[in-house]
Amino acid sequence: MKCCIFLSAVITLPGLLSSCSGSGRLMSFPFDSAGRSLNSPASELTPQLASRYIVFISDRRSTQDVYLFDTVDQRVIDLPGLNALDAIASHPSISADGRYIVFAASRQGRSGIYLYDRETRQLRNLTENLQAEVRNPTISADGGTIAFESSENGQWDIAVYGRSGEPLIPPSP
Numbered sequence: 001m002k003c004c005i006f007l008s009a010v011i012t013l014p015g016l017l018s019s020c021s022g023s024g025r026l027m028s029f030p031f032d033s034a035g036r037s038l039n040s041p042a043s044e045l046t047p048q049l050a051s052r053y054i055v056f057i058s059d060r061r062s063t064q065d066v067y068l069f070d071t072v073d074q075r076v077i078d079l080p081g082l083n084a085l086d087a088i089a090s091h092p093s094i095s096a097d098g099r100y101i102v103f104a105a106s107r108q109g110r111s112g113i114y115l116y117d118r119e120t121r122q123l124r125n126l127t128e129n130l131q132a133e134v135r136n137p138t139i140s141a142d143g144g145t146i147a148f149e150s151s152e153n154g155q156w157d158i159a160v161y162g163r164s165g166e167p168l169i170p171p172s173p
Contacts, residue, residue: 115165
């Protein structure tokens with residue numbers, strides 16, 4: 001049996017779907033060999049949890065793509081326009097309401113931080129004009145702020161951008 005990030009299809013979701021006491025509960029998600037659930041025979045990488053959603057990377061279609069699982073409805077949510085055959089996605093993060101997904105991707109040998117809006121189905125490269133390698137993005141709960149690592153100054157620094165794609169904190173010289 002292939003080892004995956006969700007050992008034996010069980011994950012602890014502290015505070016999610018639990019009582020007001022604040023204690024977490026153990027939840028079991030189904031295994032689906034066709035890849036329509038959270039767990040599949042493919043590699044499931046870097047899961048991130050926000051509210052009822054789990055965003056993760058999987059190679060279910062022989063490409064490293066972003067997937068979104070709804071823990072309440074117990075299903076993988078379709079993300080039209082997000083995954084591209086020419087990109088290798090990594091390190092996804094999601095806003096608390098599940099509207100915005102941010103992730104790193106490598107396309108044609110160049111890394112970028114991409115923002116996907118589930119409501120408008122729009123995908124944008126936030127770092128298209130940044131002459132640097134970028135990695136490990138995260139998004140604020142309200143989806144308004146994105147932080148990531150950037151090598152713009154010849155070392156790994158933290159960059160903070162707004163959802164518009166503009167830096168909120170200018171890089172230091």
